[in-house]
Amino acid sequence: GKNEYDLLVIGGGSGGLACAKEAAQFGRKVAVLDYVEPSPQGTKWGLGGTCVNVGCIPKKLMHQAALLGSALKDAQHYGWNIAQPVQHTWSVMAQAVQNYVKSLNWGHRVQLQDKKVKYFNMKGSFSDPHTIRGLTKAGKETIVTAENIVIATGGRPKYPTHIAGALEYGITSDDLFWLKESPGKTPLAYYPFVLHLYEIIVYISLTDASPDVSLECAGFLTGIGLDTTVMMRSIPLRGFDQQMASLVTEHMESYGTKFLKRCFPTKVEKLESNRLQVTWKNTDLGTEETDSFDTVMWAVGRAPDTETLNLETVGVKTNSETGKIIVDASEATSVPHIYAIGDITEGRPELTPTAIAAGKLLAQRLFGQSSELMDYDNVPTTVFTPLEYGCVGLSEEAAVQCYGSDNIEVYHAYYKPLEFTVAERDATQCYMKMVCLQEREQRILGLHFIGPNAGEVIQGFALGIKCGATYPQLMKTIGIHPTCAEEITKLHITKRSGLDATVTGC
Amino acid sequence: QEAAKYEKKVMVLDFVTPTPLGNSWGLGGTCVNVGCIPKKLMHQAALLGQALQDSRKFGWQFMEEVKHNWMTMTEAVQNYIGSLNWGYRVALRDKKVTYENAYGEFVGPHTVKATNKRGVAKLYTAERFLIATGERPRYLGIPGDKEYCISSDDLFSLPYCPGKTLVVGASYVALECAGFLAGLGLDVTVMVRSILLRGFDQDMANKIGEYMEEHGINFIREFVPIKVEQLEEGTPGRLKVIAKSTKGNQIIEGEYNTVLLAIGRDACTRKIGLDKVGVKINEKTGKIPVNDEEQTNVPYIYAVGDILQDKLELTPVAIQAGRLLVRRLYAGATSKCDYMNVPTTVFTPLEYGACGYSEETAVEKFGEENIEVYHSHFWPLEWTVPSRDNNKCYAKIICNMQDNERVIGFHVLGPNAGEVTQGFAAAIKCGLTKEQLDSTIGIHPVCAEV
Numbered sequence: 001g002k003n004e005y006d007l008l009v010i011g012g013g014s015g016g017l018a019c020a021k022e023a024a025q026f027g028r029k030v031a032v033l034d035y036v037e038p039s040p041q042g043t044k045w046g047l048g049g050t051c052v053n054v055g056c057i058p059k060k061l062m063h064q065a066a067l068l069g070s071a072l073k074d075a076q077h078y079g080w081n082i083a084q085p086v087q088h089t090w091s092v093m094a095q096a097v098q099n100y101v102k103s104l105n106w107g108h109r110v111q112l113q114d115k116k117v118k119y120f121n122m123k124g125s126f127s128d129p130h131t132i133r134g135l136t137k138a139g140k141e142t143i144v145t146a147e148n149i150v151i152a153t154g155g156r157p158k159y160p161t162h163i164a165g166a167l168e169y170g171i172t173s174d175d176l177f178w179l180k181e182s183p184g185k186t187p188l189a190y191y192p193f194v195l196h197l198y199e200i201i202v203y204i205s206l207t208d209a210s211p212d213v214s215l216e217c218a219g220f221l222t223g224i225g226l227d228t229t230v231m232m233r234s235i236p237l238r239g240f241d242q243q244m245a246s247l248v249t250e251h252m253e254s255y256g257t258k259f260l261k262r263c264f265p266t267k268v269e270k271l272e273s274n275r276l277q278v279t280w281k282n283t284d285l286g287t288e289e290t291d292s293f294d295t296v297m298w299a300v301g302r303a304p305d306t307e308t309l310n311l312e313t314v315g316v317k318t319n320s321e322t323g324k325i326i327v328d329a330s331e332a333t334s335v336p337h338i339y340a341i342g343d344i345t346e347g348r349p350e351l352t353p354t355a356i357a358a359g360k361l362l363a364q365r366l367f368g369q370s371s372e373l374m375d376y377d378n379v380p381t382t383v384f385t386p387l388e389y390g391c392v393g394l395s396e397e398a399a400v401q402c403y404g405s406d407n408i409e410v411y412h413a414y415y416k417p418l419e420f421t422v423a424e425r426d427a428t429q430c431y432m433k434m435v436c437l438q439e440r441e442q443r444i445l446g447l448h449f450i451g452p453n454a455g456e457v458i459q460g461f462a463l464g465i466k467c468g469a470t471y472p473q474l475m476k477t478i479g480i481h482p483t484c485a486e487e488i489t490k491l492h493i494t495k496r497s498g499l500d501a502t503v504t505g506c
Numbered sequence: 507q508e509a510a511k512y513e514k515k516v517m518v519l520d521f522v523t524p525t526p527l528g529n530s531w532g533l534g535g536t537c538v539n540v541g542c543i544p545k546k547l548m549h550q551a552a553l554l555g556q557a558l559q560d561s562r563k564f565g566w567q568f569m570e571e572v573k574h575n576w577m578t579m580t581e582a583v584q585n586y587i588g589s590l591n592w593g594y595r596v597a598l599r600d601k602k603v604t605y606e607n608a609y610g611e612f613v614g615p616h617t618v619k620a621t622n623k624r625g626v627a628k629l630y631t632a633e634r635f636l637i638a639t640g641e642r643p644r645y646l647g648i649p650g651d652k653e654y655c656i657s658s659d660d661l662f663s664l665p666y667c668p669g670k671t672l673v674v675g676a677s678y679v680a681l682e683c684a685g686f687l688a689g690l691g692l693d694v695t696v697m698v699r700s701i702l703l704r705g706f707d708q709d710m711a712n713k714i715g716e717y718m719e720e721h722g723i724n725f726i727r728e729f730v731p732i733k734v735e736q737l738e739e740g741t742p743g744r745l746k747v748i749a750k751s752t753k754g755n756q757i758i759e760g761e762y763n764t765v766l767l768a769i770g771r772d773a774c775t776r777k778i779g780l781d782k783v784g785v786k787i788n789e790k791t792g793k794i795p796v797n798d799e800e801q802t803n804v805p806y807i808y809a810v811g812d813i814l815q816d817k818l819e820l821t822p823v824a825i826q827a828g829r830l831l832v833r834r835l836y837a838g839a840t841s842k843c844d845y846m847n848v849p850t851t852v853f854t855p856l857e858y859g860a861c862g863y864s865e866e867t868a869v870e871k872f873g874e875e876n877i878e879v880y881h882s883h884f885w886p887l888e889w890t891v892p893s894r895d896n897n898k899c900y901a902k903i904i905c906n907m908q909d910n911e912r913v914i915g916f917h918v919l920g921p922n923a924g925e926v927t928q929g930f931a932a933a934i935k936c937g938l939t940k941e942q943l944d945s946t947i948g949i950h951p952v953c954a955e956v
Binding site: 057072077079080081085086087090092096351375378421456457462464473477484486489 | 537542543546547550551554555557558560561563564565566567568569571572573574575576577578579580582583586593597690820821822823826841844847848849850851859887888890891922924925926927928929930931932933935936937938939942943945946947948949
């Protein structure tokens, strides 16, 4: 028989919703299935996917809360008289953030309605290449058929299940943003020092390049006054430029986050006091150590949400190692009329804007006679750690590997944001570098910036790089004064020269 | 400093004629002492005031009563400026540039007289000269202006809180100062003769004005002061301002602690002996016309910066022009300063960054049917939780339909507008088109992705 819908999207996140709404613009009959399986700790949320509910949005808002904490300290230098003590109350922040997220859930539902996209709050699985079986929370079943199906179910945080107690006692980012009470229990006096009684430990062990929500979480938890420790088995921010990654973690260390490097946990136990005892191995010293914390948060990577989709029934191929769905340049899977976008796809960056763009372009190709494919090159991104890191293009190591160190030139500078001067803030890690090809044109391969508002700074330059920007073109661009971004247009010291790269005066 | 790199014998003469109220400052010029630097720092102080309010919504708790101490801020800012003055002196010395704190004026061909603070004069000769004397704030020419009013030359080092302030003018200096004074908690009124931010995109200028009004700054439009009287001496004292309508005979009066004049700046070219060496200036504006190599009509005399006719009054432009000039003179370079698509930012409470054509100039040059304007309001994520100013931030790009939809104008109104605009300016330099803009992925969640 005829299929009910022209397009069925499984997964109402950044990619899925963008695709669905775009298809609806072409007057197509579109449906979206979205379902949130509660986390092991029981956390769940509404329509919108990871970004809106347990990713970018709450992360940036809590990061902002931490930044405001620093602003409070700066303000005193600028003449604002703030009476001590200054405290942070988790529940006020969490509720404000959660309310905003809920308004977004609502907004998405209204948008789907306005655009006449049918929404099913159901968990979908394949019966055949054009048929999806949807199951509600209560167990009620609905069968939906569609000409084209897009899988956009994203991913969920992994648990290190080989560690005893990990599942029972640990939380992940899925839970952190929805905690009603502080992970460090009671509010701490922010000045003059942090009490060491209430502690959180975040264990990071990432095996592939992924924007680091974990490091960002550790950052803002520290910023709001909680005693936070990060335990890492190997390197942070894998896949990112390693020089920049170490500057980021260096800053976090001076900011107050504790790091246990080259350690990995072996078990988590609950104590009588309800605190958690973590035992770990220190690979450098070869010793075993323990300590107790209020909260243990796991950040060991995200697993693609494909288990319950029944992909084997229809023959959609996945990568045997990662479990992600294999797609070609047009987002098509191994089965005709079945596509996949977003975090679930193999080899794609796990970012909201790429999912959205891919979703829109896919809809345009399916229903709008477009042939434009998604360009995954030079996608800019920002890590919202206490000192933010924005980048676009190749890391220095990737450029060296690709072109050879003799064929690239790296311009760099240490700078001090004007606003840090009066605030007497340490700018040791405020740094930027531009990786260019040596040849005559000196095309820019990568741009890296650590400092305040890194995202705002990098965005425009990403455009320039899309236009094939060269070093001479950037140097011809006049700077806006006084900003941090202008320093990019003034980069002139090369790493090769060995000269001091500290910016001095105008 | 650039010339010294090429082993030329270089001398710099710098002298600050005190303001009518007796204010002076060190080496570095307008930007460092009474411009960009102190302005941005005080703007930051005002932004931090807003941050304090926001922080409560993000869970921070502290006493309701938060007050701002002008002296603490001003002292910190002046200390930083002092370090910059010092830094410049050291830099000049290190690069073996001779520095004299003296007032320079031409007395004959290739000869300059330098008079120091104590009136001692010396003569110097040079092969080439560079005039970079910049500008100073203009006064109204009404009774009481020089005696009782201050200008931006005085504001940043004012040894007392200005209190209830009347800002006269609608330049970016006027609006930026009014903005941060209000942000620090002061009662501010802006008196405007006609339009805001003349020369800037008027659509954006009006949005800036609207935002300021919604945030408590009073605007008195289409009036000019005709007299300023002192009611009471003090720090600050009390002043009475009488103003007349530009549209009729209506007269109004107002009482303020401080009157800040920001009606424009005049080039410092009238009293430096230019007539003695034959350098032509625009008699009306005082500005010096130069060719595209910054050369005046006298071949061995060059000029850069705010005093140039028909060029932008911006620090980075002056720096770039100065550096490139020297490289052409002494290093055989040929690059000229590119004055096209120079980005700027106005640091009003709602910041405004721009690069390229305003909408009106684009329409004028290319015709309305040949341009397309894409625009959007946006709500910075950080303002959602404190429920602040929904739908005030705004961005627009102007594209030339006849040239592959090339982006010829970029305008953004929102936080960190300077940081946002800088990269776009670089992209515009690379010939950015709408298609390329569309295919560039946004960073999420930031304002710039809009």
